[in-house]
Amino acid sequence: MADVLIVGAGPTGLTLACDLARRGVTVRIVDKSPGYPRSSRAKGPNPRSLEVMEDLGVLDAVLAASSAPLPMRKYRDGVPVADADPYADSSPTPDAPYDRGRLIAQWRLEEILRDRLAGYGVSVETGTEVVGLTEDGTSVTAALADGSTAGARYVVGCDGAHSRVRKLLGIPFRGETDEEQVMVCGDVEITPGVLDRGIWHQWFDGGGGVMLCPVPGTRAGWWFQSGPERDGDGRPLAPSLEGFRRLFARHTRLPAGHLTGATLLSTYRVNVRMADRYRVGRVLLAGDAAHVHAIAGGLGMNTGIQDAFNLGWKLAQVLKKRAGTELLDTYEEERLPLAAWTLDLTSERLRATLEAIREPGGGLDTAITPSTTGLDRGYRWSSLARPGGDGDVRSGDRAPDAPCTEASTGAPTRLFRVFAGPHITVLGFGAGTDRALREAVAAHGDAVRARRVYHAAAPEPGTAAVVAGALHDRQGLAHAAYGIGGDTVVVVRPDNHVGLIAGADDHAAVRRYLDVLDGVREQDPMSGAGMVDGTRKG
Template identity: 75%
Template sequence: MTDVLIVGAGPTGLTLACDLARRGVAVRILERSPRYPRSSRSKGPNARSLEVLEDLGVVDAVLAAGSAPLPMRKYRDGSAVAEADPYAECSPTPDAPYDRGRLIAQWRLEEILRDRLASYGVHVELGAEVVGIAQGATAVTAELADGSRAVARYAVGCDGGHSSVRKLLGVPFDGKTDEEQVMVCGDVEITPGVLDRGVWHQWFDEDGAVMLCPVPGTRAGWWFQSGPERDAAGRAVAPCLEGFRRLFARHTRLPGEHLTEATLLSTYRVNVRMVDRYRVGRVFLAGDAAHVHAVAGGLGMNTGIQDAHNLGWKLAQVVRGRAEPELLDTYEEERLPVAAWTLDLTSARLRATLEAIRKPGGGLDSAITSETAGLDRGYRWSSLSRPGREDRDLRSGDRAPDAPCRAAATGTPTRLFHTFAGPHFTVLGFGARSARALEEAATTHGDAVRAYRVYGPGDDRAVSAPTGGPDGLHDDEGHARSAYGVEEDTVVVIRPDNHVGLIAEAGDTLAVRQYLDALDRAPRRDRTGTADMVDGARKG
């Protein structure tokens, strides 16, 4: 029996598998398809997902394989009328190193994640279709189409909008499908040199539209999106190569023969749907299996990646016996509201985009806002977010900011994100009075917690840390203090998914102890009442 069975090997399932495997959790990942898909589909990770991918250790490969988001060139009647760069005013900041997402074909991102997963000795099992699910008191049994069975302590359905796992669980997928908003999509090749690959081309005319975005890492590959051709009765016609050529020629005013190949063709209708629960017993849902929405804003794959990052550490803590099973309830508690917010946001961005393209110069840049970067999503409402001062900009549940600093022992430049990266909690102590809380966290929880004293300008500085005790960071320019709103001696606990769990006055060692004890039951000593904080917060 394995610990966790993952159904679906797209970005959501692979992110979850990587996160679990690095935590020492035994995992199997099944994919119904007999071969890895080559669809470009999603345009790539947004800024918040890049932070997740950095935590998993793959962001450098993603940045190298992709490209920065491209300026958007808008056309009317075959002529260019406007060009827009939605990120022209953006730049990295000390607390947010990624000011924009990354364009990368989905198949290439999946390759990078599969390679990372293979480094832990785990490989995707292709051609493994789940056709039945049964649950017992301690395990889940998945029946496969070939007659075999897979048994695990927990299972997660990451198998897309048509999720078999969701259907087998009988979970409703409520919402609506807009039959009027129809799009045909596909991966196409266009004769090199015909179109500038340095921009995302968007033709919006009275009778339809064509959008072409170059696929990074290819010589002639493009993402193709368009309104469909329609028959005499006004019904959308299924996409095909010749149809794509006609649409290309009509809107670009270029010969259709320049579109030389079209593959992975599909018809897209705007679906706005989500589940009413993320968990049925020992089975969870994540990504498109739990929510689908308009493509405006590019949040589909990103919401799934962030679902997985939220769930992974919680499953690992419970499977390894370091947290009470009630911790798993907080996955739905935290991510279900985010899904509802995402459906509302993407629907609003779609309406804004449809309004914008009615006029010359309007385009897909109308779908992009600061909210689509994902950096402002947090869990202030969660039972894992401990109450604190309401006048702070940063509160428990928020995304933990980055900051440049130096390692006290070596003087080497580093970042807070580097200290967060990996399967552990992080405790930051600002000011001398944080020393006791840091020492206790480091010695009690061992490798599950990394503790750091953050020395600001003018602080007495430790050159090295005592064995088993907290390390040190030099916040020479005060960026960490500014990002965390520190005005007095403070202790901050960062969850393994890089969200703030607790902000406490430095002398409140009890608050720090209770928080960590509830979420990481250190095995070396008996702890009475370790679930009190989680249980009490849930009841409250």
């Protein structure tokens, strides 16, 4: 029996599978599709998802297979009227190394994540459809379409907007579908040299529009989006190669024959819906199975990836008996409000974009705002958040990055490198934090990575602090990022959100908080009870 059965092998399910597998959780991931789809629906990870990719160890592969966001050229009546670069005024900062997302075909991103998952000995089982779920209190049995069953201690539905898992749970998917807001989409091929592949081309006029963005890693592939053709009664026609050619010629004023192929054709309707609950017993939902929203801002796939990154470590801790099942309650507590906010943001950005394209020069750049980066989203309301901290960063916020050096060698490093991996991080700013760091390691072992952060002066070579992997914040950027004014302990959760900011002398607060994240030890064979720091927990 697997620890976790993941239903759906898109970016959400694969992210969750990779995170669980690296934590030593046994995973089975299934998908009803008979093969790996060559879909390129989503256009790529946003900055926050790039941070997740870095933590999972796949960032280099993603960067190699992708391109930076492209400038946008807007046309009116076939004539260029304006260029826009939504990121012209942004740049990486010490606390946020990725100021923009990347363009990558969804199938290529899935391929990268599958390769990573294969490194843990796990592969996707295609052509495997879940048709029923039965829970007995300690596990879940999934009935499969071929008549067999699959058992797991937990099941996570990552199976998209039409989620069978959600329907089996009877969870309402409340919201609305706007039948009038329709778009046809597909992957097309265009004769090389006809269009500049360094540009995202957008033609808008009174009769609709066509948007063409080059697919990275291809010679002639483009993402095609357009308003649909309609019949005499105004009903949208199904997408087709000939229809795409007519739309292409009508809006671009280029010969239809330059559009030489079209695949993965689909009709998109604005669908704004959210599940009432993310968990029923031992079954949970993530990604589009839990929420769908307007396409504006490109947050669909990214919200799912970030759902998975929030859920993975919590499932692992519960499965390993290092936390109680109440930790799973914080998944819905934290992610459901984020989904509601995303629905509101994307709907507002869609309205703004539709208004903008009515005028010459308006385009998809209207949909992009600082909030679509995902970097400003946190969980300050969460029961896992604790009061503390005087700066801009508070408990529940995304943990900032900062450049440092290894105190023992002077080699450059970053806080993100310290955070990366399946552990809790405890940073001690100032000499007064040494006791808290020692206690954290003594009580939690490999579950915690403790680092002393020096600012004014690095420790002498050979000292205990250096041996423990101390960091020298030579430029003071780590102290500035966390608003450190005195000796301070910062606990960073495994999903790289700040859990606690406490004074160096508040040892009890640090101990209590770490016990929440990693409190229950594997069962004591002598007593049948759990142990925490030598204290028996019955």
